[in-house]
Amino acid sequence: MPLTAQHAQAGVLDATVDPLGEGTSWETIHRARPRAPLTCRECGHGLHPKLSPKGLRFFAHDRAAPTCSLVGETMAHRLLKLQLASAIREAGWYAELEVAGDGWRADVLATSPDGARRMAWEAQLAQITVDELRQRTSRMQASEVPVCWVTDDDRPWIGAVPAIQITVPAEPGPADAQIVNGAAVFRESWCPRRRCENDGGAPGPCPGHGWWGPVPEAVNLETFVAGVLAGTIRIHQVAVRKYLRLPTAARTVWTTRQHVITERAQMEASARRRERDELAAAEHERHLAAIAAKLARQQALTPPAVDLVGREARGYVGVRDATPEWAMGVPLFVHDMPQGVISPVVSRVSAEVLARFRGLTLFVATEAERRALARACEPAQRIVLFEVEVPAQPRPPAVTYGRAGRVR
Template sequence: MPLTAQHAAAGVLDATVDPLGEGTPWEAIHRARPRAPLTCRECGHGLHAKLSPKGLRFFAHDRAAPTCSLVGETMAHRLLKLQLASAIRDAGWYAELEVAGEGWRADVLATSPDGTRRMAWEAQLAQITVDELRERTARMEASGVPVCWVTDHDRPWIGAVPAIQISQPTEPSQAAATDAEVVDGTSVFRERWCPRRRCENDGGAPGPCPGHGWWGPVVPAVGLGVLVAGVLAGMVRTHQVVPGRSVTFLPLPAPIVWTTRPHVIAERGQLDAGERRREYDELADAERERHLAAIAAKLARQQALTPPAVELVRREARGYVGVRDAAPEWAMGVPLFVHDMPQGVISPVVSRISAEVLERLRGLTLFVATETERRALARACGSEQRIVLFEVEIPDQPRPPGVTYRRAGRVR
């Protein structure tokens, strides 16, 4: 049952305002004799003015009405359209009901005072699929008319399209748009950061905190009139939430929410922090990979150098050569012993040569596999240090540690 009608002489009449249009009062058409010439703007069938038991004014189709989308609207639907129109007018915009567009019809069409902007507000109380709403939303947006779908039920499409769910007061009045509260569809971003360098919510891992905020409901709920005014003023807008990345959404909100700019900025700050954390972790991983690669390369050099180094020590010291594990006291080089006396070290790590280690290496022979390694050790140990370079074939992959070799009188 529509809230507007086409008058043969006065044009469009709107039952939600006084006068209804072109100076026409309600009394001029309600139970008027002769009957007012009213027709439906949707189907063209005759209409007559009526009052609900609670005083809500509307128009009803005459008997034998054809199929019309406005036939069968419930009182709740009409009340919600009235509430939306009242909220729009309270916000200083013009509100027109049941306006037809290019392939769409708006329950309430809001138009800015300067006429440059329009927005549809749809009372959607009946069941409808997400795909249908997306299609209707796209048709309106193609005409430059954004839309907000309004319901008083928990619907699966809230968040799939720009929409809100409201809670009606127990005894709603005809003009009490502010009595309804928005209980779903709006959201705020709640920031949370770790106060220390180590991220408390990431197992105490070092590095910048990626943030642990989430989108949550607006508490306390705002009134329908407040939301409508905020949306029309541009202060409240739809925001596409992208789950994942570094932001934790607890609880996970709908992908499309109505929110304000500060909350979008807060989310962006946390997402940027998440990017910085990922960059930090990627650098840490890369550094870890380089470290592991350096260890593998050192192990491969030491394994390739062991046979010729053992042979040289055996000849010069004339005894069995013991090969011990690489250790910090030998700058992570492999020490060679004869009769429990150190004779040489295979490929020690230059950066691990401290003053104490340097003193321990004096008088020993150091074995290297590259000229670069020899020059680095010579700078670290001094010109008196004996360094032997063997040109050996270094394998791409070192053998697992713990392998026993029996060659040139060497035992392990």
């Protein structure tokens, strides 16, 4: 039971407007004698004007109608089409009902005032598969007619194709239908602190914890249609699946530019955070490598250093653990007296350490190390350079530095 009819002389009549068409009012055709020459635009069968119990005007097929897709339309479907058409007209666009296109038929076809843009609005109240809707969506897109599927129920294809779910008003009247699903906003969430507790307490800039959620304040159908036609509300593919907190898991949502920008800001913040974490990891790697190199140097220097200290101090050389006390160098003891320190860390040579170094021999493996250490020490500090071969892969320190000394 369609909302439009073909009139033999007046052309297409639209029951949702006044007049219905070229100089034809509802009064001149409703219950007219003789009856108006009206046929179905879909099947060609005869139609007659009819009023629903609640006052909605429509056209009904005459008896013995053939199979026609418009016959099965329910009152709710007609009401929704009417609602869509009036929202489109309210927005200043033209609305045509039941328009056939290239392999598709639009329930309501919206055309911009300048005629340059078209968009279909489909009242899809019956069950339909996601695949079929995708096909119908792409057929319309091929004709450069974007589409929005409108339903009154929780359907699996909301979010899979451009669609909205609304609350359908009980009777015709002012557009009070509300959008309940299909539209979304990006809820920003940034941490004011540098160390973000929501992110495992890791230091650094907050990667953001925003998400796509339902529109907090109900939007009515008229506002939504006007926004879409004006281009302020657009279809958007949610970029990151884990940002989704919507009734459906699918990623196609209607939203405004502002929310797309906010989503992008969070993606960029996350990327910056990832970069920073990677840098920190690389920094840590380098630090570990520096420690390993220091251990390798100390390990290679130990035999000649022990040899020299043993000869000069004439006694048992104890090789003790590298500690901050010795600027992480390996101290050598004879008769419980420190005699030398192998490869201390220059940056850890404090005034206190310097005092401890006085009179001792420091051992280094390279000229660069000698120079750096000499700069940190007093001029009288004795530094011995042994050009030992430092293995690239040092043995584990536990093996290198036992507490056991060496007897000469």
